[in-house]
Amino acid sequence: MELFEAIEKRFSNRKFLDKQIKDDDLRKILKAGMQAPVGRGKYEDMRITVIQNQELLDKITNLEERSVFYNAPTLIIISARDDGHGLDKENSACVAENMLLAATALGLGSIYLNLVIGLIKENKDILNELNLPEGFVPIVGVGIGYADGSHIREHLIDVDYIK
Numbered sequence: 001m002e003l004f005e006a007i008e009k010r011f012s013n014r015k016f017l018d019k020q021i022k023d024d025d026l027r028k029i030l031k032a033g034m035q036a037p038v039g040r041g042k043y044e045d046m047r048i049t050v051i052q053n054q055e056l057l058d059k060i061t062n063l064e065e066r067s068v069f070y071n072a073p074t075l076i077i078i079s080a081r082d083d084g085h086g087l088d089k090e091n092s093a094c095v096a097e098n099m100l101l102a103a104t105a106l107g108l109g110s111i112y113l114n115l116v117i118g119l120i121k122e123n124k125d126i127l128n129e130l131n132l133p134e135g136f137v138p139i140v141g142v143g144i145g146y147a148d149g150s151h152i153r154e155h156l157i158d159v160d161y162i163k
């Protein structure tokens with residue numbers, strides 16, 4: 001799929017089929033994430049955790065009444081180590097958006113997730129299961145899987161032109 005088509009077709013998918021994504025598609029999505037811009041080029045301060053283990057996914061689901069990652073079969077957590085420049089959120093968002101667009105281009109459903117991060121950080125057992133190296137903190141979640149339906153929407157943001 002061409003880039004502008006993927007940008008147009010990306011939407012927050014909140015209903016996933018009970019079917020895992022292909023390893024090859026996962027690799028492409030991870031590669032897209034890694035190609036994202038990161039402040040000062042500090043890629044070593046970023047970490048990506050791919051969760052496909054059903055037991056762990058169930059534990060995260062059970063943190064709330066409903067699954068805050070909508071039972072996506074692949075949950076990716078983007079973590080960062082703060083190097084004192086406070087760019088961890090921006091960096092993680094850049095990585096996440098590349099992944100969302102790559103997933104869309106591959107015909108997959110995806111969603112940017114913030115809520116799941118707060119819940120994981122509050123739960124020491126689950127946080128430990130992420131096995132993050134010292135200093136790394138989860139920042140953004142991305143849910144990926146086969147979408148149950150599609151949804152085309154257009155968003156508008158006000159633009160001021162200064163010419």
Ligand SMILES: Cc1cc2nc3c(=O)[nH]c(=O)nc-3n(C[C@H](O)[C@H](O)[C@H](O)COP(=O)(O)O)c2cc1C
Pocket residue numbers: 010011012013014111112113114115116153
């Ligand atoms: C920073 C950020 C945090 C978000 N967190 C969540 C979330 O926790 N749960 C959720 O369902 N959607 C979340 N979203 C998705 C937005 O609600 C969604 O992108 C927005 O409503 C526009 O819809 P669209 O993605 O379908 O175009 C988040 C998006 C962003 C950029």
